[in-house]
Amino acid sequence: MELRHLRYFEAVATELNFSRAAERLHIAQPPLSRQIRQLEDELGAELIDRTARPLRLTPAGRFLLEQATQLLARVREVGDATRRIARGQRAWFGIGFVPSTLYGVLPELIQRFRAGQPDVDVGLSELTTVQQRDALKARRIDVGFGRLVLDDPELTGEVILQEAMVAALPAGHALLKRKRLSLALLAAEPLILYPARPRPSYADQVLAVFRAQGLSPTIAMEANELQTTIGLVAAGIGLALVPESVQRLHRDDVRYRPLAEAGAVSPVIMNFRTGDDAPTLAAFRRLVRGVLAEASRR
Template sequence: MELRHLRYFEAVAIEMNFSRAAERLHIAQPPLSRQIQQLEEALGAQLLDRKARPMQLTPAGRFFLEQTVQVLGRLAEVGEATRRIAQGQRAWFGIGFVPSTLYGLLPELIRRFRADHPEVEVSLSELTTVQQADALKAGRIDVGFGRLPLGDPDIQAETVLEEAVVAALPARHALLRHERLSLALLAEEPLVLYPARPRPSYADQVLQMFRGHGLAPRVAMEANELQTAIGLVAAGLGVALVPESVRRLHRDDVDYRPVAEAGVVSPVIMNFRRGDRSALLGHFKELVSSRG
């Protein structure tokens, strides 16, 4: 599957007519039809119901169109930003993050950095900590915020803070009568774990919190997203251990309690390329150091 396949499919899906789509793309109709067939073969899915009158998208086609529009839109944004940078109009600074850091210090840091550097194109990428290492070395981001130590000699890491971990429970759960909850009590409850993949991740940190105290939690559900995990807690499918800043995600059907044991924390770790002395990174690190 190549980029042209996405552009061709978008045109056909918009026009719902191969002839008009071919005119729109300034190509002949037979090659366009072959390109769409190649795309369907590559995906192993039929995207168009050609027997319908008028032609229609299949359910798979509707999903693929939604994703195609997003991908092509993002590529257009990247292209425009690249042109501005090449013309000297704007510098560029990439920030990677795991989702839970958006409930804590990161939004304020981004606001302050953008206020200080309005001329800079700031790019934000949601990435796991492990993905951030690859993105840093490839130059796709300049700094990353994760929760796992990477141990990569090419990446320098600074622990920004040690964030307390709290238990998220469904509203009216029996354990809410306690002001603090021990890991032993929590280990008796079904556990909602996130992210399910890729690993290693925060999920492994949570499991180690229990194992470090000789406990074996019962994992009832796994979710890929933090908000999904909180939703499963709200539905009564289990409890979850989350960074304390997640409490800012206010929900009437979820409540939180501190963990009784000392030292049950999840670090926020700032990662950047070792030896990177760029002025923008330097200023960003100063903002992190001076956060109040």
């Protein structure tokens, strides 16, 4: 399935008429019909009910139209932004992040950076810390926020936060009677480990916290997404150790408790290319320092 297939299908699906769609696309009707048939054959699904008058989309066709509209809109946005950048009208700044950092200071940083740099297009990419390393070196992003130290001379990492871990428990759990929970108590409970892959990741930091106390937790299940992990906690499958900022994800069926051990932390690390003196990166780093200084005074 290629972009032209989606463009042709979008035209036919919105016009519900092959002749009008062909005129809109500036092509003849027979090749357009062949392209739609080719798309249906590739997907193994009928997209248009040709027996109906006027033409009607099938359920599969309605789904594809919704998805194709979103994809093509994004492609047009990328094309427009690329042309603006090529003409020197705008700069582009790419930010990579692991999902758990979105519960902390990162949203404020993005919001304030966009407001203060109106001539800069900000691109956001959800990437693991290891993926951020590759994206930085390939210049697909300009800065990354992760939780792992990247031992690479081409990259510089700054620890901007040491975030405490907290225990997430289902509402009504017996341990909620305590104000703080020791890792020894948690090791006796089934644990949901996040993320399951790829590794190394935050999951290895959680395991290291237990190992530092000579403990080996019982892994009840591994999940790839943070939201899934919290949902499994709510379902009573097990407990989880998550960064404290995740508490902003309010759910009536999940409660959080701090840990008794002070050393149970996970860093938030800002990575960028070593020696990168781009003005946009310098402005972003100044903003990070300012926002963190404000937060420390609150």
